[in-house]
Amino acid sequence: xxxxxxxxxxxxxxxxxxxxxxxxxxxxxxxxxxxxxxxxxxxxxxxxxxxxxxxxxxxxxxxxxxxxxxxxxxxxxxxxxxxxxxxxxxxxxxxxxxxxxxxxxxxxxxxxxxxxxxxxxxxxxxxxxxxxxxxxxxxxxxxxxxxxxxxxxxxxxxxxxxxxxxxxxxxxxxxxxxxxxxxxxxxxxxxxxxxxxxxxxxxxxxxxxxxxxxxxxxxxxxxxxxxxxxxxxxxxxxxxxxxxxxxxxxxxxxxxxxxxxxxxxxxxxxxxxxxxxxxxxxxxxxxxxxxxxxxxxxxxxxxxxxxxxxxxxxxxxxxxxxxxxxxxxxxxxxxxxxxxxxxxxxxxxxxxxxxxxxxxxxxxxxxxxxxxxxxxxxxxxxxxxxxxxxxxxxxxxxxxxxxxxxxxxxxxxxxxxxxxxxxxxxxxxxxxxxxxxxxxxxxxxxxxxxxxxxxxxxxxxx
Amino acid sequence: xxxxxxxxxxxxxxxxxxxxxxxxxxxxxxxxxxxxxxxxxxxxxxxxxxxxxxxxxxxxxxxxxxxxxxxxxxxxxxxxxxxxxxxxxxxxxxxxxxxxxxxxxxxxxxxxxxxxxxxxxxxxxxxxxxxxxxxxxxxxxxxxxxxxxxxxxxxxxxxxxxxxxxxxxxxxxxxxxxxxxxxxxxxxxxxxxxxxxxxxxxxxxxxxxxxxxxxxxxxxxxxxxxxxxxxxxxxxxxxxxxxxxxxxxxxxxxxxxxxxxxxxxxxxxxxxxxxxxxxxxxxx
Ligand SMILES: Cc1cc2nc3c(=O)[nH]c(=O)nc-3n(C[C@H](O)[C@H](O)[C@H](O)COP(=O)(O)OP(=O)(O)OC[C@H]3O[C@@H](n4cnc5c(N)ncnc54)[C@H](O)[C@@H]3O)c2cc1C
Ligand code: SF4
Ligand code: SF4
Ligand code: FES
Numbered sequence: 001x002x003x004x005x006x007x008x009x010x011x012x013x014x015x016x017x018x019x020x021x022x023x024x025x026x027x028x029x030x031x032x033x034x035x036x037x038x039x040x041x042x043x044x045x046x047x048x049x050x051x052x053x054x055x056x057x058x059x060x061x062x063x064x065x066x067x068x069x070x071x072x073x074x075x076x077x078x079x080x081x082x083x084x085x086x087x088x089x090x091x092x093x094x095x096x097x098x099x100x101x102x103x104x105x106x107x108x109x110x111x112x113x114x115x116x117x118x119x120x121x122x123x124x125x126x127x128x129x130x131x132x133x134x135x136x137x138x139x140x141x142x143x144x145x146x147x148x149x150x151x152x153x154x155x156x157x158x159x160x161x162x163x164x165x166x167x168x169x170x171x172x173x174x175x176x177x178x179x180x181x182x183x184x185x186x187x188x189x190x191x192x193x194x195x196x197x198x199x200x201x202x203x204x205x206x207x208x209x210x211x212x213x214x215x216x217x218x219x220x221x222x223x224x225x226x227x228x229x230x231x232x233x234x235x236x237x238x239x240x241x242x243x244x245x246x247x248x249x250x251x252x253x254x255x256x257x258x259x260x261x262x263x264x265x266x267x268x269x270x271x272x273x274x275x276x277x278x279x280x281x282x283x284x285x286x287x288x289x290x291x292x293x294x295x296x297x298x299x300x301x302x303x304x305x306x307x308x309x310x311x312x313x314x315x316x317x318x319x320x321x322x323x324x325x326x327x328x329x330x331x332x333x334x335x336x337x338x339x340x341x342x343x344x345x346x347x348x349x350x351x352x353x354x355x356x357x358x359x360x361x362x363x364x365x366x367x368x369x370x371x372x373x374x375x376x377x378x379x380x381x382x383x384x385x386x387x388x389x390x391x392x393x394x395x396x397x398x399x400x401x402x403x404x405x406x407x408x409x410x411x412x413x414x415x416x417x418x419x420x421x422x423x424x425x426x427x428x429x430x431x432x433x434x435x436x437x438x439x440x441x442x443x444x445x446x447x448x449x450x451x452x453x454x455x456x457x458x459x460x461x462x
Numbered sequence: 463x464x465x466x467x468x469x470x471x472x473x474x475x476x477x478x479x480x481x482x483x484x485x486x487x488x489x490x491x492x493x494x495x496x497x498x499x500x501x502x503x504x505x506x507x508x509x510x511x512x513x514x515x516x517x518x519x520x521x522x523x524x525x526x527x528x529x530x531x532x533x534x535x536x537x538x539x540x541x542x543x544x545x546x547x548x549x550x551x552x553x554x555x556x557x558x559x560x561x562x563x564x565x566x567x568x569x570x571x572x573x574x575x576x577x578x579x580x581x582x583x584x585x586x587x588x589x590x591x592x593x594x595x596x597x598x599x600x601x602x603x604x605x606x607x608x609x610x611x612x613x614x615x616x617x618x619x620x621x622x623x624x625x626x627x628x629x630x631x632x633x634x635x636x637x638x639x640x641x642x643x644x645x646x647x648x649x650x651x652x653x654x655x656x657x658x659x660x661x662x663x664x665x666x667x668x669x670x671x672x673x674x675x676x677x678x679x680x681x682x683x684x685x686x687x688x689x690x691x692x693x694x695x696x697x698x699x700x701x702x703x704x705x706x707x708x709x710x711x712x713x714x715x716x717x718x719x720x721x722x723x724x725x726x727x728x729x730x731x732x733x734x735x736x737x738x739x740x741x742x743x744x745x746x
Contacts, residue, residue, distance in 0.1 A: 135698050170688050172499060172506070180690075210548035210689065215494075216485045240692045242702060249697060249721055251728045258691035266505065266685070274505040274552040275685075276729045347723040396689045396708065 007109040008037040015329040019300055021271055022184045024088070025326055026115075031071075034119045038067035041111045050121045051114060052101035055445040057081045059098060059113055075124040078117060083153040085446055086125060086192050087178060088119025092260045092441050093289075095321045097245060125195055129315040132202050135162035140458050143168060145399065148176020150234030150431025151442045152200050153447030154454075159203035161455050166228075168211040173265060176236055177432075177442070180265035181257070185301070186323075189264070214402040219427060221228070225298055229461075230426045230454045233414060234447060238396035242389055243286070247343030251352035252280065256287070256295040256390035272396050279304040280385025284354050286340055287390030291437075293323040293458050295388045296332050302374035305382075306332045307382060311339040311359055311372050335382070337361075337372060345389055353381040393437050403427070411436070420450030428454055464498075464547045468518060470689055471541040472609040476577065477525045484519030485548045491558055492585040493711055494520065496549030496603040497687045500534040501590070507531050508684045508706070509699040510581035510608075510656075511550060521547075524580035524609065551687045555585055556677070557652070562592045571674075572618075573636050573641070573652040573665050575657020576602055579610050581679060582656050585683045587617040595619055597648065600634035601661065605629035636661065637668040644672045651675070655714065659726060663719035676714040679706070680705045682726060696722050 006350040010399040012018075018025050029037065041063040049059045058077050065074035078085045094100070094114040102110035124130075142158050144151045154164045173179050178193045187193060201207065211217065213235070222228040240255035242248050259277070262268040266275035283299040285292050288310035302304045308316060308327070313336050317324055323441040328334070335356070358378035361370040395412035407415040407423035413434055420428035430446030432438055468480040486496060495510045513522035527536040538544065559564070570589055574582040579600050590591050590596040596618040602608045604627045615621045623631030624639050632639050637658075644650065655665040662678040669676040681692040682705045689707035699716035703709065727733040 170548065170687065172548070180686075210546050211485065212548060212551060215550050216489050216548075236690075238550075239689045239704065242692070242695075244702075249695060249702065249725065252726060255692040258685055258693045261685050261691050272503060274503060278729065333700075349721075386706075396707070398689065 007040065007112055008033050010112065010115050015326075015331070017197065018185065018307065019324035019330040024303055025185050026190050028122060029119045031123075032193060033064055034116060035069060037112050038063045038161060038206050040104060041067070042103065048101040048103060049098045049111070049240045050388065053098045054439075054441050057098070057117070062120065065111070066120060071120055071123045072127070072129045072238065073337065074120045075129055076131065077300070078120060082096055082117075082441075082444065083156050084440070085117050085147055087149070087187065087196060088441050088444070089114050089116075091182060091320070091439075092190070093320045093439065096149055097441070098421070107116065130199065130202070132199070134160045134203055137164055138162035140164065141166070141227060141456075142454060143222045143226070144234065145219075145231065146170075146176060146234040146236055146433070147174035147197070148234055148236050148431060148443060149178060150433075150443035150447040151176070151232065154232045154234060154399045154451045155205045156200045156203055156449075158454060159200075159205045159447055161451070162456075163455075165204070166206040166208060167316045168213050169209045170212045170218070171265065171298075174207050174208050174209065176234075180261045181291070181294070183264055185296050186294065204227075209456040212398075214398040218228060218280055219302065219399065219403040219406070219424075223426065229458055230428065232420065232450050232454065233394065233397055233422075233427065233429040233433055234443065235433045237393040237437040239394050240389065241391045241394055243391060244341065245340060245342055247345055247351070248389075250343055250345040250351045251349050252278065252282060252345075252385055252415045252435035253343055253387045253389065255352060256285070256291045256388050257393075259295050259388050260291070260298060262301075269298070269302060277302065278386060281305060282384045282397055283307070283386045283388060284309055284382055284384040285388045285390055286310075286354075287318060287392075288317040289390060289392070290319045292388075292390035293327050294389055295320045297323075297327055297330060299386070299388065300330055300332060304386070307335055307384070308332060309335045309338045309340060309354065309356060309382070311337065313337060313361065339372070339374065341379070344381065351385060351387055353383045354387055355379060355381045393432075395433070395436070399433075413436060418449065419453035420446060421453060426457070464544040466540050466542050466544070467480060469538075470522065473607055475536075476524060476607075476609055476635075477527070477607075477720065478522060478524045479538070480520045480522045481544060481547060481729075482519060483521050483549075484546065485563065486549050487514045487518050487521050487619070488541075488548045490514040490521060492553035492579075492588045493555030494550035494552050495687075495710060496523070496547055497684070498535065498544050498548075499525070499546040500529045500531065500538060501545050504534065505531040506546075506685060506687065508680075508681070508687055510553070511680070511698075512580040512583055513587075514584070517666070518586040521549075524577060526577045544562075548687070549584065551706060554710065555588075555654075555711060558578070560589065562668060565589060567594040567651075569649060569651045570597065570655045571639060571640065571648065572596065572598045572657040574598060574600045575636060575655075575661040576607065576659075577609070578655075578657030579614065579742075582654070583610055583614060583680045583687050585654065586614065590619070597650070598622070599624060599636050599639050599643075601625075601639075601657070603627070635664070637664050637688070639667065641671065653677070654711075656680075659719060659723045662717075663716065663723070666717070666719070675725075677711050678714040678717060679710045680712060680717065680722060681710065682722065683728065696725070697726055
């Protein structure tokens with residue numbers, strides 16, 4: 001019976017209109033829509049959705065409360081496992097996590113778990129439902145490095161347990177990638193991100209911006225001079241990668257991080273911001289992840305004609321399915337199986353085009369994976385004014401270099417186990433700083449596990 | 463937060479400010495820089511650290527009003543404050559890792575162009591205090607554009623002033639002065655040049671004639687200043703380096719100055735060619 005209700009579509013801004021503004025694309029469910037969608041959930045005894053959620057949100061239980069109209073109760077259930085539901089509901093790659101495993105998806109469409117989670121979180125924010133109970137101060141202090149989802153989650157859990165927590169953030173605004181990376185049209189800054197950060201502060205967490213850990217103060221200083229008993233490092237993914245092809249330093253070639261930081265953190269997309277941003281008339285974005293989609297759709301909104309260049313096929317695009325779908329609706333062109341080999345410029349040193357070669361899928365290798373190989377003599381040039389490189393990151397060595405005894409792996413990331421335990425006593429780490437660029441939910445989960453481990457460590461330490 | 467405790471107008475367009483930033487002041491080393499935002503709408507502007515006072519918890523910065531953002535900074539008043547001051551950023555001068563005994567055997571010549579006099583000051587002071595021989599050549603358009611002359615005189619053995627129009631000191635470029643001194647047997651063992659990119663490029667050519675080791679400090683475009691964006695990338699010895707984390711100082715002979723100058727002017731060319739206030743550059 002339930003299986004016959006089709007998935008309730010979520011209202012969105014019309015593609016033609018939203019391609020010209022920075023307002024949120026997805027408008028979310030109304031109360032009625034949420035009730036209807038929640039009724040589709042079968043309340044499975046062995047919920048596959050829950051196993052596939054990296055932090056095991058009690059999905060059938062919260063959805064049952066939504067179906068019963070108890071939105072505040074639903075929020076309480078989500079809050080047990082997730083500190084940032086309004087954010088995860090919006091940016092989790094649900095199709096390969098919770099929704100990807102929902103039994104309803106076997107024959108039809110999975111339950112819209114992400115949209116329901118977002119609905120509950122937005123509803124509780126709008127209705128001022130908060131979960132700010134905390135134990136009294138226990139006399140111990142913990143420092144958190146970085147205010148991205150990893151740092152925020154770790155800080156709020158520790159604050160609830162009674163620790164005095166200070167977050168040190170190098171930028172002038174907290175939030176990490178949520179603030180400087182993911183654009184407004186996907187994750188509203190004032191209503192959603194700032195509100196989550198306010199909640200963390202309401203728990204008594206202090207956030208000190210403009211502190212470069214490793215330079216302004218070192219991890220050793222935190223213990224020796226500032227009296228902290230433990231430290232969590234959630235400093236993020238690090239330095240943008242480039243391709244190492246000719247022409248990459250021409251004017252008009254930028255990393256996606258630079259482009260998005262100018263637009264999101266520095267608000268270059270708005271009148272009145274002092275920070276410049278350049279899009280020209282045509283923009284090529286190299287890469288296929290969320291970062292590439294965000295850069296492409298930002299450039300589009302700033303008025304450019306945008307092409308995404310990716311060396312594999314559509315199937316391998318690592319971005320969230322919804323983002324690719326939205327990007328296409330908005331008119332972004334995709335050049336798949338296309339690999340840049342050189343960026344060409346004019347005599348003044350400005351980009352004029354990007355020279356690519358056509359790829360095709362080769363024979364399957366031992367693992368059965370068909371990797372792309374270049375088609376001989378297939379070079380062609382795409383005219384463009386700007387090239388945005390969205391190729392991933394490599395770890396920022398600053399903290400590891402200035403923290404004696406902190407072990408790094410071969411790639412330069414900080415070595416930490418599942419609980420965030422590093423090679424230095426009292427120092428924990430998690431999120432992108434450990435795993436390399438991953439997801440918001442994984443960073444948040446790592447922050448929460450580290451908070452539990454820090455609590456355990458400090459309780460046992462005399 | 464970040465209160466301006468002292469403001470001094472050095473020239474009609476160059477302003478010195480002493481700003482409260484206790485943690486930063488404690489950690490700052492010669493060669494490093496910081497990033498300020500004048501107000502909530504402000505751009506992140508990198509500025510070199512001109513001096514620091516660990517007891518008072520202040521840092522000194524010098525700003526030249528050229529674009530909208532630097533004019534905004536210069537317009538802040540004593541007693542007012544910056545929205546943000548972050549740092550210290552970048553690597554300290556490589557020479558501060560040398561033991562004092564070794565510094566005593568060294569003979570430095572600093573070549574400062576215009577505003578570059580500010581970042582030269584803490585380095586000259588640091589090495590002079592530790593017994594190195596320190597000469598400084600300051601270049602400016604004219605006498606009115608000279609800054610920190612008196613202060614510098616106190617922290618070096620010989621101060622050479624060069625002006626383009628001869629209104630003070632030697633009439634001519636810093637490169638000519640450097641070559642003259644070297645030819646006369648000054649015997650410097652290490653040169654450090656800080657100033658406009660074009661000046662550093664030409665100083666590199668002059669120093670090369672004498673095989674004089676030379677370090678330059680690159681004032682590239684920057685956004686975050688923490689290694690996250692790559693706006694500051696420069697080609698050094700054929701490799702891409704991020705000036706904000708791996709620099710700002712590099713071996714002059716390895717730097718691709720022409721590329722660095724072109725990249726530095728990127729948004730300036732847009733501003734000029736777009737020929738109106740539109741900050742979202744379209745078309746070229
Ligand atoms: C454009 C973009 C789009 C994305 N889209 C998605 C998506 O749709 N879904 C998804 O799940 N994930 C997405 N991701 C990935 C996700 O944002 C990250 O995996 C997640 O933010 C990692 O969290 P974190 O807390 O580990 O680090 P971050 O969010 O990177 O936060 C680290 C913080 O530490 C600060 N810091 C760094 N060094 C220092 C220092 N030395 N001292 C003090 N502070 C420091 C940084 O300034 C930053 O604020 C996206 C990433 C980007 C860039
Ligand atoms: S946190 Fe993410 S994966 Fe888990 S239920 Fe929510 S949307 Fe799904
Ligand atoms: S798997 Fe799907 S139907 Fe089953 S409990 Fe989870 S969301 Fe509901
Ligand atoms: S200024 Fe962003 S990486 Fe150097």
